[in-house]
Amino acid sequence: xxxxxxxxxxxxxxxxxxxxxxxxxxxxxxxxxxxxxxxxxxxxxxxxxxxxxxxxxxxxxxxxxxxxxxxxxxxxxxxxxxxxxxxxxxxxxxxxxxxxxxxxxxxxxxxxxxxxxxxxxxxxxxxxxxxxxxxxxxxxxxxxxxxxxxxxxxxxxxxxxxxxxxxxxxxxxxxxxxxxxxxxxxxxxxxxxxxxxxxxxxxxxxxx
Amino acid sequence: xxxxxxxxxxxxxxxxxxxxxxxxxxxxxxxxxxxxxxxxxxxxxxxxxxxxxxxxxxxxxxxxxxxxxxxxxxxxxxxxxxxxxxxxxxxxxxxxxxxxxxxxxxxxxxxxxxxxxxxxxxxxxxxxxxxxxxxxxxxxxxxxxxxxxxxxxxxxxxxxxxxxxxxxxxxxxxxxxxxxxxxxxxxxxxxxxxxxxxxxxxxxxxxxxxxxxxxxxxxxxxxxxxxxxxxxxxxxxxxxxxxxxxxxxxxxxxxxxxxxxxxxxxxxxxxxxxxxxxxxxxxxxxxxxxxxxxxxxxxxxxxxxxxxxxxxxxxxxxxxxxxxxxxxxxxxxxxxxxxxxxxxxxxxxxxx
Numbered sequence: 001x002x003x004x005x006x007x008x009x010x011x012x013x014x015x016x017x018x019x020x021x022x023x024x025x026x027x028x029x030x031x032x033x034x035x036x037x038x039x040x041x042x043x044x045x046x047x048x049x050x051x052x053x054x055x056x057x058x059x060x061x062x063x064x065x066x067x068x069x070x071x072x073x074x075x076x077x078x079x080x081x082x083x084x085x086x087x088x089x090x091x092x093x094x095x096x097x098x099x100x101x102x103x104x105x106x107x108x109x110x111x112x113x114x115x116x117x118x119x120x121x122x123x124x125x126x127x128x129x130x131x132x133x134x135x136x137x138x139x140x141x142x143x144x145x146x147x148x149x150x151x152x153x154x155x156x157x158x159x160x161x162x163x164x165x166x167x168x169x170x171x172x173x174x175x176x177x178x179x180x181x182x183x184x185x186x187x188x189x190x191x192x193x194x195x196x197x198x199x200x201x202x203x204x205x206x207x208x
Numbered sequence: 209x210x211x212x213x214x215x216x217x218x219x220x221x222x223x224x225x226x227x228x229x230x231x232x233x234x235x236x237x238x239x240x241x242x243x244x245x246x247x248x249x250x251x252x253x254x255x256x257x258x259x260x261x262x263x264x265x266x267x268x269x270x271x272x273x274x275x276x277x278x279x280x281x282x283x284x285x286x287x288x289x290x291x292x293x294x295x296x297x298x299x300x301x302x303x304x305x306x307x308x309x310x311x312x313x314x315x316x317x318x319x320x321x322x323x324x325x326x327x328x329x330x331x332x333x334x335x336x337x338x339x340x341x342x343x344x345x346x347x348x349x350x351x352x353x354x355x356x357x358x359x360x361x362x363x364x365x366x367x368x369x370x371x372x373x374x375x376x377x378x379x380x381x382x383x384x385x386x387x388x389x390x391x392x393x394x395x396x397x398x399x400x401x402x403x404x405x406x407x408x409x410x411x412x413x414x415x416x417x418x419x420x421x422x423x424x425x426x427x428x429x430x431x432x433x434x435x436x437x438x439x440x441x442x443x444x445x446x447x448x449x450x451x452x453x454x455x456x457x458x459x460x461x462x463x464x465x466x467x468x469x470x471x472x473x474x475x476x477x478x479x480x481x482x483x484x485x486x487x488x489x490x491x492x493x494x495x496x497x498x499x500x501x502x503x504x505x506x507x508x509x510x511x512x513x514x515x516x517x518x519x520x521x522x523x524x525x526x527x528x529x530x531x532x533x534x535x536x537x538x539x540x541x542x543x544x545x546x547x548x549x550x551x552x553x554x555x556x557x558x559x560x
Contacts, residue, residue, distance in 0.1 A: 097268065097271075097272060100269070100272060100281045100282070100283040100311075100549070101281070101282060101283070105283065105553040105554070106553070106554075107554075108554060109240045109241065109243065109554045110240070110241045110243075110244075110549065110550045110553045110554040111239060111240065111241055111553070112239075112240070112241040112242075112261070112264070112265070113241075113264070113265050113268035113269065113272070114268065115268065115271065116268065116271040116272045117271065120275055122275070122276075122277075146282070147272075149278075150276060150277075150278040150280070150281075151276055151278075152276075152277070
């Protein structure tokens with residue numbers, strides 16, 4: 001019944017069929033209530049820019065990009081690839097599942113856990129750049145910072161997101177933002193990446 | 209409105225009318241885990257999806273805390289887990305206690321000895337007391353088969369069977385399946401996988417073993433073929449209806465097996481003459497080095513503990529290559545964390 005789960009390990013960007021019932025199964029077109037915010041080419045340029053910005057601000061500090069599953073992980077991997085191209089050294093990439101640190105576990109069905117993969121040597125003294133697709137309430141990032149604290153003591157924690165849609169519920173902001181998208185509370189911001197969805201796009205479905 | 213057609217996209221039919229149901233900011237591929245029943249009383253309560261979900265969750269939890277200084281997660285903060293043990297147990301009780309504490313739950317240990325049970329309190333009254341104290345989960349071990357089932361009808365939290373008489377011990381079966389999957393499938397390829405096409409031999413006192421019963425049920429759910437090997441006196445009535453094979457000859461059954469699971473000779477339950485002497489039992493059904501060599505080259509040796517060294521298993525085998533007995537204990541904590549997470553994280557707190 002459960003379709004085979006996409007694996008985020010390995011570097012292959014093989015397209016994985018989206019689960020049934022997912023919002024879109026192919027690139028959407030703009031329509032009355034759907035706006036395409038970033039195309040595949042836009043996403044590529046945005047990733048390049050954020051990669052430059054991270055390189056500019058962290059300098060020579062030892063850096064690790066930590067993606068938050070699901071879509072933060074392929075984004076972190078892309079950023080690392082680009083940083084490797086620009087600077088000659090590709091930073092490490094990790095993945096950090098924050099489900100066990102969520103503050104809303106009660107009152108809804110249990111969530112499946114995702115992959116956590118951090119270096120065996122820990123994160124002590126590293127500059128950790130958290131990478132996620134959408135920054136919204138800030139609660140995911142709060143949970144990620146709690147989780148990181150249990151893994152060690154990074155020199156600094158930074159945050160890179162592809163989309164900031166506003167509506168923060170906690171005093172958190174991103175250091176590197178791909179695009180700010182003003183949204184209403186009921187809107188749905190959907191990030192689609194080739195690694196998880198088969199194509200690249202960011203679109204907003206406006207609340208009816 | 210802009211009409212943008214992404215240029216590097218697979219050629220699929222364009223979406224005609226996208227669904228408009230707002231899904232917050234999370235349109236994840238899978239946001240809900242396979243559901244477990246409210247209580248974990250029998251390995252038969254778990255269908256294949258639920259069983260694999262437990263094993264996958266355990267693998268993820270292990271990843272999340274591996275190599276960390278702080279081996280504690282805040283997941284079940286404010287929840288109360290009661291260990292209700294009417295029968296002696298060290299490893300299972302400690303394993304559940306460590307599992308609950310690693311998830312930040314409050315743990316209350318309740319053993320029949322030194323409690324009001326020794327003053328004659330009934331199981332139902334004990335249950336109602338726990339209910340009044342607000343237990344979110346009750347982990348129950350009892351010498352009477354079926355006691356956790358009765359308990360489940362009296363408390364509003366989740367009941368986990370930690371061994372009831374000669375009936376079932378589902379978390380032991382789950383940790384055995386987890387250990388098997390790690391070794392036979394491999395940690396990296398295990399996500400979502402069952403144990404299909406494997407062959408496991410379970411040897412010894414099946415009659416008194418709740419471990420054997422739970423393992424037969426769970427392993428057959430996961431696609432493994434199981435052969436029980438025991439002297440005829442130590443097989444329960446009706447065993448031929450179980451989803452497994454039966455043999456009286458250990459040497460023949462072991463040939464090429466992926467794993468052999470030795471059961472403890474439960475002397476405390478031996479109220480009849482089941483075999484003439486311990487020595488004769490060991491000759492017929494003990495695992496020594498010669499028999500160890502009969503299983504598959506990469507096969508593993510398991511034992512739920514506590515071991516009777518020199519009776520059902522030779523020390524050289526218990527400590528030798530391919531023995532995963534201490535690993536089973538470590539995996540027990542992880543698997544029980546997974547069970548508690550899946551049973552408790554979604555609920556609103558039964559004793560509200």
